Amino acid sequence: MIPKFDYHAPTTIDEAVELLNTLEDARVFAGGTDLFVLMRDRLVRPKNLIDLKQISELQQISFDERNGLRIGAAVTFAEILRSEVVKDRFRVLWDAASVLADPVLRNRATIGGNICNASPAADSAPALLVLDAVVEVAGERPREIPIGEFFTGVKRTALKPGEFVRAVRIPTPPPGSKGRYYKWGRTRGEDLAIVGVAIQVNGEKDVRVALSSVYKTPIRIGAVEKIFKEGGPVEEKIKRAVEAVRSNISPITDVRGSKEYRVHMAGVLTERGLRELLEVK
Amino acid sequence: MSKHRISLKVNGRLHELEVEANKTLLRLLREDLGLTGTKCACERGDCGLCTVWLDGKPVKSCLVLAVEADGHEITTIEGLARDGKLTPVQQKFVEHGAVQCGFCTPGMIMVAEAFLRENPNPTEEEVKEALGGVLCRCTGYRQIIDAVLDAAKEMRKAST
Ligand SMILES: Cc1cc2nc3c(=O)[nH]c(=O)nc-3n(C[C@H](O)[C@H](O)[C@H](O)COP(=O)(O)OP(=O)(O)OC[C@H]3O[C@@H](n4cnc5c(N)ncnc54)[C@H](O)[C@@H]3O)c2cc1C
């Protein structure tokens, strides 16, 4: 049983902001695929739940060349997978959506819920990190948070009380850039990552790597970018990038894998991905 | 706790009900509407046995509130057969012996039916991927996958 609460379903952003700021012990939710499990286990027991799914703006994906991609917080991963523009231009995010949980769960699980739940294993997070996403925040004072500043700890975000995520915005990557997400799990479907590696490449000088499940937050490895900006043979750069990834992460041991295994696989996936995207055999 | 008047269609029939906020769609179907074909197991999104369709899309009903289903259309395993005639997927499950204890069968079939409507000509890999969110403790996956592939063939034949 899910513990008792009062349910609210606002239809506008303003109404949702007001409810969140006036109701006692209130929380927003979208798909409920994280929240209801936590509530069932009595790990959280909010008195009021605010359902964001009746706010139509939060369900929309839009794209134009100049402003980039904007994904409403309550857009599901199933919808992201159906978007041709995400598949063509934001492939690393599409990849992440395609391996998040399982196809049935993806009909409910949302991108806003994924980043706000702020698990170190959140599959969309490394993709958003390498794509320089910006989080649009609704609240009494609307603001924006660069994704690099959004995750502050295990299950912690930079959101303040009374705020919620309205949308995620992603600038259009330059033509010719490529990205992929490599998820290593115990099974092919429906498991959190042992390690996830997102890579976005725009030529040999602009290479970005971010990972899930290897640190207290999803993490982008700045040292890799430095390595690729400098000159030198690509073979050498890949080697140094793998080292940089391994030395900048600090995974834990849990049921999914040991610390050592995670460090090892983080390097393996990074190398595999860099070779694929840079077309180095 | 808040109570809500909801109206929803289940297998084509309109229901008007009052539900408490914390009631899940799964419990509403099983306990209030007596539709026990939908199974209740983990109640945490892992097993997929509670899968029903919400407006034609499969969802795990243990993670959907009844109040969230207000105004929507639900289809359960009871709603698939027409006039006692099984769907091709159901029929093939029988023929392939894809049912052992049967506990996962409603979930498997609800996912497979929806999947084949979107992808009538799947590869074996795609079938495995589609069924990834439903667990069979009896582990009879081989027969289940064969049944779905065979049903796909049957459905393609029927539509040409
Ligand atoms: C069986 C199973 C498998 C899973 N596998 C994966 C996996 O492989 N990879 C993965 O990354 N995740 C996985 N998850 C976790 C979960 O499904 C995802 O994190 C999902 O994206 C959460 O979205 P939601 O809309 O359901 O979130 P909800 O449960 O609605 O919300 C999650 C949290 O975020 C808050 N929140 C939601 N929306 C907002 C908003 N707009 N603004 C502010 N706060 C908000 C809620 O208050 C809550 O604390 C899995 C879950 C289950 C049950």
Ligand code: FES
């Ligand atoms: S009972 Fe819903 S997924 Fe297991």
Ligand code: FES
């Ligand atoms: S047949 Fe027994 S759980 Fe699948």
